[in-house]
Amino acid sequence: MNYIVWAIPVFFLFMVIEIIAAKIEGKKVYRLNDSINDLSCGVLEQVILAFVKTFLFGIYVLIFEFFVAKNWHIFNIEPSLLSWTILFILVDFLYYWAHRFSHTTAIGWAGHAVHHQSEEFNLSVALRQGTLQPFFTFIFYLPLAAFGFLPAMFLIAKSANTLYQFWIHTRLINTMGPLEWFMNTPSHHRVHHGKNEQYIDKNYAGIFIIWDRLFGSFEKEDIHPAYGVLTPLKSWNPVWANLSYFLHLGKLSIRSPFFIDKVKVWFMPPGWGPRKMPEENAPDPSTLYDKYDPKIPLNISIYATLQFAMTTIGTLYLLSQMKNMHYEKYAIATLIIVSLINIGGIFDKKTWAVYTEVLRLYSIAIFTTVHYYNSPMFFPIVFTVFIVATLFSLWIQYKWPTKRSDNAFSKEKT
Structure with a gap:
């Protein structure tokens, strides 16, 4: 069962509540064109995922059954309160590293950048997901199959991890007291979506912000974040949103004069340039808060x-x-x-x-x-x-x- 699909009506209900609450508070947190594009990216991701999820999830199942056949499982895990608790923690821990990979390697960022292209921050952004990202991140969860966690247990735990992250995409909740120390909250996640210099590549957490504190990627919300990516997409085309950075990397790879750099382009951090090629222009700080917003009747x-x-x-x-x-x-x-x-x-x-x-x-x-x-x-x-x-x-x-x-x-x- 695709739990995310069945949660869609609830997502829309909470977006309506957020719009009403923002209106009451006198804040404008939605733009029609931006939000439609967020949702379009989400629709595209769900449509493509419907055709490939059997393949991706099937790899987990095959590894699990292979270890069963060989009697190689590290643990003989049965559903229980303890095993569920451990699994939820492990899924979140692995999510942290998959998410960090998505920001610190060019190929990972090519799949994940879609989620950060919105120049607003609201609940619709939570549904803006990269269509190709699962092809690069599902690998991080395969060790759970070797440990012996049942495929159905993993599917539920992973869906729960994703569903939790929906509500933290809002500007209407400031801080949440003691929870800020160990849980991922809207304040922490606003930092993650900020393109201000001090916010870039910070707060990768899914549920527990403790991972960022432990591994040196935590940043507290200080100044108001500017949302989006440093090189704005300037398009409401969801297919282009998913392919643009891949095409950018492909052009860099082809034009690179050194073979090793043709390969490194894909695995170095985003923004890295091959030798003997002009450096990319740095973004203009004065345009940090500018938004792409063509007007139509x-x-x-x-x-x-x-x-x-x-x-x-x-x-x-x-x-x-x-x-x-x-x-x-x-x-x-x-x-x-x-x-x-x-x-x-x-x-x-x-x-x-x-x-x-x-x-x-x-x-x-x-x-x-x-x-x-x-x-x-x-x-x-x-x-x-x-x-x-x-x-x-x-x-x-x-x-x-x-x-x-x-x-x-x-x-x-x-």
Whole structure:
């Protein structure tokens, strides 16, 4: 069972509560474009993970069963209060090192940077996860299979570790007294997301901040953090968010004049440069608190938000029904990914977005036609879908500002 997926309605409920609480306190902690992009990255991660989780979790299961067959398990572990307690602590300890790896190696950062690209800090950021990160971090947990922890126990403990970290992504909770000394709290995690010089690569903890205190990576919240990454993404495209740093490393590797540096590029700390190549420009301190925030008309924002809501519903349907699907799961997943890219393009004010939106809408209509071909409700369903696709297509083309009226983008603010 994917516990994270089943917790999604609860996540949305708490985001609504946070928005209301922020409104009461007179704080603005959400931006529509930023939050939609956070959630889009989360949707993309869950869709891809649905296809690869069997492979990743299967490696754990194979190692566990291999050690059972060989009678090599270090411990013969049965579920008990003691074994569960030890497992929760070990999972958090290994998370600390996997997380530290994700910040201190370029290839780890390429997978993890997605989570830090948001220039806001709120509960939606907790759902902004790197799609490719699990391929680099799952290795850290494999020793637990050799120790003898049952696969189901590990899955529950790892999910609990992830679920705990949701609530610490908020600016509405200041400090929490004595808990600050040994638990990871919103204050500690705000530091982790800060791009201020004193906050970079600090507070890697998942649940227990004690690991950072023990291994020298702890930093107390002092000044107000500036959120995001030192080289801003400046895009609301979730696919580009996941691939941009990998492509940057690939270009560095290809251009490097020394073979050893072509390899080192991937495993040195982020920002390291190969020999005899120009150094990367240092970020301008005066732009530390600047935010990427292109303005689009309110009605276009509402349209993009509506399309994202429909895409999210489609994602929940896919995740809940995948085991009963055949070829259609690949088509639905592809349409979801295309939808996320296009929604990002709309918020980015990309001219191509209006044209690809028309193609996307009719692609959904064509898929519906094929999917319901043998249904007794074929004609009413297909007729409705094509009518809706046509209306949406005409509306977005009519409302989208043309080159002669580009100033329409600045007349209305999201």
